[in-house]
């Protein structure tokens with residue numbers, strides 16, 4: 001098992017280029033099985049979840065080749081519609097393959113991807129969306145048998161704007177004759193990126209970014225060469241690192257409009273944040289101020305994937321901050337270890353009340369999920385003394401060599417065997 005050894009107290013400052021978005025690339029990799037030609041994904045992030053997804057595609061018959069930041073996918077060999085349990089369980093995002101497998105082969109067998117550290121992660125909305133497209137679905141003993149032989153365009157309404165369920169329907173409908181509509185669709189930037197990718201393959205999707213998406217099925221999709229959007233969560237994480245250590249940072253390869261809720265909160269905490277066309281620059285105050293409250297919500301609300309990092313920032317801010325996690329039922333797993341580092345946090349259900357302390361102290365802590373682990377790294381950078389963050393394989397799921405990025409920005413952080 002690997003860990004990060006961190007010697008806190010160094011300011012995070014300098015310039016860094018932000019990686020492409022994990023949560024854009026994963027559905028794009030799933031959609032890459034739809035066309036009749038080869039797909040090239042440029043600037044593909046070098047992260048564990050991408051490798052896991054590429055491995056699943058390989059097992060389904062789609063050759064994937066990684067070369068110098070480019071991922072090549074040849075979907076011609078797709079012949080398996082069954083996704084065995086050991087594949088489904090590898091990463092939760094395997095469920096994103098359900099729609100495209102049905103779109104291509106009209107049949108699919110998957111198992112429940114299972115919950116993770118942040119929640120039970122049901123897939124009822126995914127199945128509701130596919131049933132609205134005429135897919136007959138039988139669930140038996142944890143296995144989901146899907147028959148899409150009579151699939152057709154349909155009208156889908158989501159009780160909750162689920163990102164994955166929206167993306168699954170977009171991919172399932174891309175090759176279906178007729179126009180499929182998705183009402184109360186997720187509006188995240190990564191959903192727009194999936195629309196742009198499908199359209200780059202010759203698809204006809206419109207409305208992504210609004211609550212109504214229309215997918216006009218086409219007869220076939222062709223290959224494409226595509227660069228995903230930058231990772232707004234990786235960007236926000238680096239901004240928090242500078243904010244918490246009294247540093248100064250300039251990020252390139254970012255889309256400032258994707259960071260509005262995060263930069264608004266950081267400004268409320270006393271940071272100076274300047275947006276460029278594809279850059280964001282932040283200068284931290286001597287000491288952060290508490291934000292009054294932070295509520296996570298579907299986009300354009302505050303992104304749940306930045307909650308843990310902002311909670312860590314609140315731990316060292318002057319004053320009391322209130323954080324409410326509205327999206328996932330168990331996404332405060334990082335609180336216990338932050339308290340062991342000296343933070344003053346009270347949790348009641350999905351609400352955390354954080355009273356800032358003058359400083360944290362180094363400690364050995366454990367990542368329990370991707371973003372909670374990132375938050376512990378930020379706390380360790382800001383703490384006095386040495387920390388070890390264990391189970392950083394969870395952090396590697398979504399951040400490209402985080403220790404290298406932070407070292408280049410002045411942080412003292414080393415990857416160690418535990």
Ligand code: EPZ
Pocket residue numbers: 022023024026093119120121122123124125126127160161162163164165186188304305327328329370371398
């Ligand atoms: C995507 O997950 C992201 N993952 C998550 O990022 C992100 O936190 C989430 O969207 C919300 O923005 C990827 O894109 C790979 P949801 P997804 O379906 O699609 C409930 C990270 O750290 N729900 O919008 O699974 C669900 O339980 C990860 O990068 C149902 O009830 O999110 C949750 O409470 C974590 N039934 C809420 O909706 C369903 O069928 C939001 O889930 C589906 C979801």
